[in-house]
Amino acid sequence: MLVVMEAGARPEEIEAVVRHIERLGLKAHPIPGAHRTAIGITGHQGKQDPFVIENFPGVKEVIPVTHAYKLVSREAKPDNTVVSVGGVDVGSNGIVVVGGPCAVESLEQTRSIAEGIKRAGGQLFRGGAYKPRTSPYSFQGLGERGLEILARVREEFDLPVVTEAIDEESLKLVAQYADCIQIGARNMQNFSLLRSAGKAKKPVLLKRGMSATLEELLLSAEYIMSEGNYNVILCERGVRTFADHTRNTLDLSVVPAVKRISHLPILVDPSHGTGKRNKVAPMSRASIAVGADGVLIEVHHKPEEALSDGPQAILPEAFAQIVRECDAIAQVVGRTLQPALSLS
Ligand code: PEP
Ligand code: MN
Numbered sequence: 001m002l003v004v005m006e007a008g009a010r011p012e013e014i015e016a017v018v019r020h021i022e023r024l025g026l027k028a029h030p031i032p033g034a035h036r037t038a039i040g041i042t043g044h045q046g047k048q049d050p051f052v053i054e055n056f057p058g059v060k061e062v063i064p065v066t067h068a069y070k071l072v073s074r075e076a077k078p079d080n081t082v083v084s085v086g087g088v089d090v091g092s093n094g095i096v097v098v099g100g101p102c103a104v105e106s107l108e109q110t111r112s113i114a115e116g117i118k119r120a121g122g123q124l125f126r127g128g129a130y131k132p133r134t135s136p137y138s139f140q141g142l143g144e145r146g147l148e149i150l151a152r153v154r155e156e157f158d159l160p161v162v163t164e165a166i167d168e169e170s171l172k173l174v175a176q177y178a179d180c181i182q183i184g185a186r187n188m189q190n191f192s193l194l195r196s197a198g199k200a201k202k203p204v205l206l207k208r209g210m211s212a213t214l215e216e217l218l219l220s221a222e223y224i225m226s227e228g229n230y231n232v233i234l235c236e237r238g239v240r241t242f243a244d245h246t247r248n249t250l251d252l253s254v255v256p257a258v259k260r261i262s263h264l265p266i267l268v269d270p271s272h273g274t275g276k277r278n279k280v281a282p283m284s285r286a287s288i289a290v291g292a293d294g295v296l297i298e299v300h301h302k303p304e305e306a307l308s309d310g311p312q313a314i315l316p317e318a319f320a321q322i323v324r325e326c327d328a329i330a331q332v333v334g335r336t337l338q339p340a341l342s343l344s
Contacts (some may be wrong), residue, residue, distance in 0.1 A: 116316025198227025247275020
């Protein structure tokens with residue numbers, strides 16, 4: 001259910017509707033928009049009839065939302081959501097290029113890569129301190145020590161930090177140290193983790209599961225939003241198909257599909273999407289052309305020595321070239337490259 005308020009509805013009128021929804025035992029999600037406020041209603045409706053709300057002052061209409069996903073949909077919020085990650089806007093007209101190593105390996109490695117990302121004009125830094133590896137014998141990440149390194153790098157280079165949480169325990173620490181919590185492909189349907197991320201006070205970057213449909217991705221975002229965290233960024237990172245010339249098949253058509261039905265921003269990760277260094281630049285260009293709000297790229301100063309995902313890592317110089325090319329493509333589609341935060 002969605003309550004659409006009149007354009008000139010007063011704050012007390014909105015508050016009265018919210019209180020009534022809560023009295024019914026349901027959850028109210030006020031969604032301020034450019035032209036009007038809507039209030040999403042979630043929870044089990046039971047015998048209650050939310051349609052009586054139509055008679056409240058300031059209410060324009062009450063509409064049933066037919067899709068399983070509600071808060072993520074454009075019906076709930078017609079204008080695009082812009083998520084601020086430590087002061088960098090994701091989902092605005094200015095696209096973002098996010099870079100960093102698959103895993104934080106050492107202070108020296110992380111500083112050296114962050115320096116390259118900053119110099120290239122990248123706006124956000126991403127690196128894993130907790131790595132969900134396919135094999136239990138592969139490098140699992142530095143844990144809290146990795147988070148400390150990320151926090152240091154953020155201060156030194158003025159680069160807000162995105163990093164992955166793999167369980168409840170790491171989520172608590174990631175929410176403390178980072179500017180944005182990544183939920184990886186393998187955890188996209190870890191519903192209890194999604195609910196916890198929904199209670200966290202930081203934005204969430206939600207990666208698409210490797211065999212998730214668009215509806216499943218949106219419902220996972222809905223889990224986070226239903227807990228009151230509306231700062232969700234989606235990320236396409238490739239899905240499993242029969243094609244074996246790349247690690248995954250980057251499903252770029254999901255970008256316009258998301259834009260059509262959801263107000264949430266979406267980034268594309270051509271690194272995991274292809275798994276091959278030589279395909280990262282062309283698929284980055286294509287991502288911006290198809291309407292993505294930015295790209296997320298794995299960068300390493302010594303890819304051959306990387307402790308994870310070396311074959312898809314590119315050098316900082318190649319990252320700089322991608323930033324320039326994304327800037328050029330952004331102009332073609334009526335957008336710009338967002339300037340990075342200036343060093344304070
Ligand atoms: C990652 O971002 O390093 C990662 C593990 O990605 P994904 O969850 O998309 O596989
Ligand atoms: Mn990786």
